[in-house]
Amino acid sequence: MTPPPSDRTSGVRAALRGLTTRGRSFLAAGITAVVCAYVLGQDGLLRVGFLLAALPLVAVMIVANTRYRVASGRRLNPRRAVAGQEARVHLRVDNVSRVPTGVLLLEDQVPYVLGPRPRFVLDRVEPHGYREVSYRVRSDLRGRYPLGPLQLRLSDPFGMCEVGRAFTASDTLTVVPQVQALPAVRLSGDWAGQGESSSHSLALAGDDDVILREYRPGDDLRRVHWKSTARYGELMVRREEQPQKARATVLLDTREIGHRGSGPASSFEWAVSCAASVCAHLLERGYQTHLLTDTGEWVPGPGSGNHGAAETTGLILDALAVADLSDGGGLSRAEEPLRVGGEGLLIAILGELDETQATRLGRLRSRTGGAVAFLLDTGTWTGLRLLAPQTGGDEFHARERQLREAGWAVLPVRAGDSLPDLWQNVDGARTTAHHREGAGA
Known part of the structure; x- marks a missing residue:
């Protein structure tokens, strides 16, 4: 099919604009040779000039008329x-x-x-x-x-x-963010998913809402309740127990005022990588895991339905890939989601806190099955703590003590600490927190 004249004209113009340095040089040399041949009366130079000028023009026509797709x-x-x-x-x-x-x-x-x-x-x-x-x-x-x-x-x-x-x-x-493999530790005081000490609940779906139900083909005869069978005149079976899904919430503190350092070596990047590793580890162990930030954003979001472990891990990693520092001054926007759906295990990755914020976090402890805090000593990310260890150290230890007294298992984090090594101490920190909580009671 022959293109219309307007298309051919625009194609030639585009090809002329696309002349390379070599093509422009040949064209300029050809024009110069033609002018010199006319002034000097040299016919041989005129033929050379036409040849030099014709080569780039022929190339323009070849490119302009290219019709392959x-x-x-x-x-x-x-x-x-x-x-x-x-x-x-x-x-x-x-x-x-x-x-x-x-x-x-x-x-x-x-x-x-x-x-x-x-x-x-x-x-x-x-x-x-x-x-x-x-x-x-x-x-x-x-x-x-x-x-x-x-x-x-x-x-x-x-x-x-x-x-x-x-x-x-x-x-x-x-x-x-980088996801580090975490060692398997016993998370005492909460349900451990499909692993040890898992809680069980009665299955609540359809006909299983009653204690007994009619026999269905394929049911194990060992589940037949003979006394009720004799009473109702038909086979009745007991509903089966199913393991209850363990729940966990990972709270990530993204407040700009709570972190120090810049780039990949900042405390915020350590916190993001920690959140990714903990979420992936808990999902692998069978926990129904949500990521929550101080802005109050849930991942997966409320009403998003049930997701498999791999899909949930992907959603959380995608959210953490674009996580940025927030302009919030506190953690109040995360408190309401925790009150509504924060039961189960709570793991918080926290930046710098003041006394009021630590107090409000302490109140949330009673609403969870267990609470672990990675408390970042952000001063070590700036190098100030290395030059003057007393600078800000008392404030950090005060917040650490305040959370422990509220029943939190606190893991202090300093620049350069290994996350797998810290995770190895979770069970010991939780045991200490339970002892403190019992002594306080």
């Missing part, structure tokens, strides 16, 4: 990359036309934090053929980063003219 696709492996680790991006270019392509120059749009912008050269793609290339990206900063759209530059065989065309499709790479 190209499609592209992008695949990320993995789609969720961990901060500090590499991900690979696979690009595929398909020639969906009936003619072979010329030289193709590919350039993908990549944020600077992921590395240099990748460029590739494809010599020729046969009709209905394809080519695949890949490149690596890496970021030490968590977040969501756009990839694309892919830009394609068409070139003539002599490299005198290039025309850029851009695809519209793009993808998003999610860089999540």
